[in-house]
Amino acid sequence: MKNSFLFSMLMLWGSLLYSNDLLEQQLIFPLQPKHVHSSSIVECPNGDFLVCWFHGSGERKANDVQVQGARFSQKTQKWSDVFIMADTPDLPDCNPVLFIDANQKLWLFWLAVRANRWEQSILKYKTSTDYQSEGAPNWSWQDIILLKPGDSFSSDLEKSFHELGMDESMWAEYAPPYFEMIVQAAKDPVKRQTGWMTRIHPFVLPSGRIILPLYSDGFNLSICALSDDNGKTWQASKPIAGAGPTQPSIIRKNDGTLLAYMRDEGDPPYRVQLSQSTDDGMTWTTAHDTEFANPSSSLETKRLSDGKWIMVYNDLEGEGRYRLALSGSADEGNTWPWKKYLEDDKNGRQSFAYPSMIQAKDGKIHITYSYFITDDQKSIKHVVLDPSWLFK
Numbered sequence: 001m002k003n004s005f006l007f008s009m010l011m012l013w014g015s016l017l018y019s020n021d022l023l024e025q026q027l028i029f030p031l032q033p034k035h036v037h038s039s040s041i042v043e044c045p046n047g048d049f050l051v052c053w054f055h056g057s058g059e060r061k062a063n064d065v066q067v068q069g070a071r072f073s074q075k076t077q078k079w080s081d082v083f084i085m086a087d088t089p090d091l092p093d094c095n096p097v098l099f100i101d102a103n104q105k106l107w108l109f110w111l112a113v114r115a116n117r118w119e120q121s122i123l124k125y126k127t128s129t130d131y132q133s134e135g136a137p138n139w140s141w142q143d144i145i146l147l148k149p150g151d152s153f154s155s156d157l158e159k160s161f162h163e164l165g166m167d168e169s170m171w172a173e174y175a176p177p178y179f180e181m182i183v184q185a186a187k188d189p190v191k192r193q194t195g196w197m198t199r200i201h202p203f204v205l206p207s208g209r210i211i212l213p214l215y216s217d218g219f220n221l222s223i224c225a226l227s228d229d230n231g232k233t234w235q236a237s238k239p240i241a242g243a244g245p246t247q248p249s250i251i252r253k254n255d256g257t258l259l260a261y262m263r264d265e266g267d268p269p270y271r272v273q274l275s276q277s278t279d280d281g282m283t284w285t286t287a288h289d290t291e292f293a294n295p296s297s298s299l300e301t302k303r304l305s306d307g308k309w310i311m312v313y314n315d316l317e318g319e320g321r322y323r324l325a326l327s328g329s330a331d332e333g334n335t336w337p338w339k340k341y342l343e344d345d346k347n348g349r350q351s352f353a354y355p356s357m358i359q360a361k362d363g364k365i366h367i368t369y370s371y372f373i374t375d376d377q378k379s380i381k382h383v384v385l386d387p388s389w390l391f392k
Contacts, residue, residue, distance in 0.1 A: 022389035025342075026382055028070050028079050028368070033376035035059065036068075038199065038298075039368040040356045041382075042098040042106070046132045047074040047361070051368050052085050052096040052108065053380050060113045060121075065092035067110055069136060072382070079382075083136040086126065088112040094121075097198045101230060102208065106131045108139075109198045109212065119195040119218030123147075127231075147214075147225055147236040148193055154186035157221070160241035160286040182219055196223060199298055201356070203250040203258075211237075211281045213260070215246035220265055222248045224281050237277075242266070242287030245273040249301045250281070251309060253332050261301050261311065262287060264294040270317045272299060292327075292336075293317045298354045304387060305363060309333055312342070312355040312367055321353040324369065328390045338390050342367070342383055349374075352381070363387065 028051060039053040049072040056065030067086035070079050085108060086093050096110040106128045114120040123145045131137035161179040176184075185191050196214040203211045212225040212234070222240040227233060240248060243266030251259050258277040264270045271289035292313060299313035308330050315325040322345040328338035343352040351372040358366050364384055371381035 022386040024384045026079075027371065027379040028382055029082055029379055031373060031377040031379050034378065035062075035065075036378050036380055037370045038095050038354050039370065039380045040096055040098045040201065041358055041366055041368045042100050043358060043360050043366070044100070044106075044132050045104050048072060048132060049360075049366065049382075050098055050106075050131070050137075051356075051380065051382070052098055053368075053370075054092075054094045054096060054110075055082075056092065058092075059094060060092050060118055061116045062092055063090050063116075065094060067093045067096045067108070071134070073134075080134065085136060086110055086124070088124075092116070095198050097201060099202045101210070102204070103230065105129055106137055107202075107231065108137075109145075109202075111197050118197065119191075119216065121195050121197055123196055123198065123214070145212075145225060145234050146193060147196055147223070147234060148189075149223065149236040149239070153192050153239060154183050156239050157186050157219075157241050158183045160239070163286045164243060186219065191218060195219075196225070199247040199354075200249045200300055201358070203252070205252070205280055207280065209280055211250055211258075213248040213250055215248065215262075217246075220244045220246065222246055222260070222262060222275075224248070224250075224284075226281055237281055238283045240275045240284040240287055242273055242275070245275065245287035247298045248275070249299060251301045251303050251333070254307075256280075259301075259333060260284065260287075261290070261292075261299060263296060263298055264289070265296050268317075270294050270296065272311075272313065295320055297321050300355055300357045302357050302359060302365075304359055304365075306387075308387070308391060310357070310365065310387075310390065311336070312357050312369075314353060315339075320348055321351045322348045324352040324355065326367075326385075326390055330391075340390055342369075 041051045052069040055068045056062045069085040092113040099107040108126045111121040126139045126142045128137040195218045200213045210227040215222040224237040225234040245262040247263045248260035260275045262273040272292035272294045273287040275284045275287040295316040297314040301311045314321045324343040327336045329336045355369040367383045
């Protein structure tokens with residue numbers, strides 16, 4: 001009863017938060033006590049929206065974690081009941097990502113966490129061509145993706161670390177510096193072939209190449225899985241190295257340059273990190289800080305149909321994810337003069353994080369994110385906005 005009442009009040013609050021018709025928001029399911037996190041949204045060819053997330057009593061250390069989902073039906077204009085999308089028996093299933101390819105096949109990428117350690121995760125995927133009816137998609141294929149970063153992986157990392165010229169804040173004669181340990185670990189083919197994790201939507205180039213952004217908590221950096229045959233085979237890009245650049249979100253400039261905006265899991269100052277590629281995602285520059293604050297939290301960027309860019313992110317440094325911002329650029333990221341807040345808890349106690357963003361066929365922007373009011377009041381929130389809400 002308490003949850004239902006609070007849910008009703010939050011829905012009323014959401015409808016009154018903005019006085020115009022340019023922004024709508026609602027919870028996909030009522031507030032509940034379990035951990036729900038890392039959502040991903042796609043628009044189906046029939047206009048429905050599918051969203052997934054992981055749900056359980058924790059994250060990598062909770063073996064009851066499964067991937068759940070829900071469907072927003074264009075016919076009913078409502079979210080469906082929650083259904084299961086993936087569940088590896090007695091292993092945590094985390095960080096699901098949805099993607100619809102050029103042939104209108106639905107993909108679900110996610111990771112099964114072995115030994116309750118992120119660095120031991122296995123990258124899995126499912127596909128479906130029957131996913132536009134009520135309920136969960138009917139999956140027709142399931143497999144794993146094994147990447148094989150080459151022998152140059154360690155030397156590539158060493159080059160990037162040298163370019164950064166960072167000082168080691170902690171050092172002892174018996175303990176090699178942090179970057180040296182990472183380079184040594186990168187020489188182990190087993191370590192560099194496991195633990196690559198999903199978080200952000202794949203990006204498709206004009207050539208048809210699919211770029212699946214990945215990251216590793218073991219190496220604390222990123223990489224991309226590249227496919228030139230619509231997902232039949234995958235090859236590893238060169239690493240996106242730096243001081244903790246993870247969970248890349250890729251956007252493309254008019255001249256073909258790819259930019260990867262990333263979460264900062266390195267040292268202060270905490271900023272969104274940026275890397276570039278001029279060869280369709282095969283090699284990347286060493287990641288450097290941008291002007292955007294980042295409290296070690298996921299973000300997503302998107303190029304809109306009119307050429308403008310948007311970024312959804314937590315614009316905070318250090319602890320906390322209690323503020324969720326949306327910024328806009330009209331000059332391919334050179335300047336970002338537009339900014340508004342989707343969430344802003346002045347008390348700093350709530351959490352709004354891990355946004356997933358798309359632009360629908362009608363031009364509206366859809367964003368889902370983890371919505372935590374208290375430790376036992378959690379849901380996934382869905383926001384729909386007209387770009388003019390931001391760009392005015």
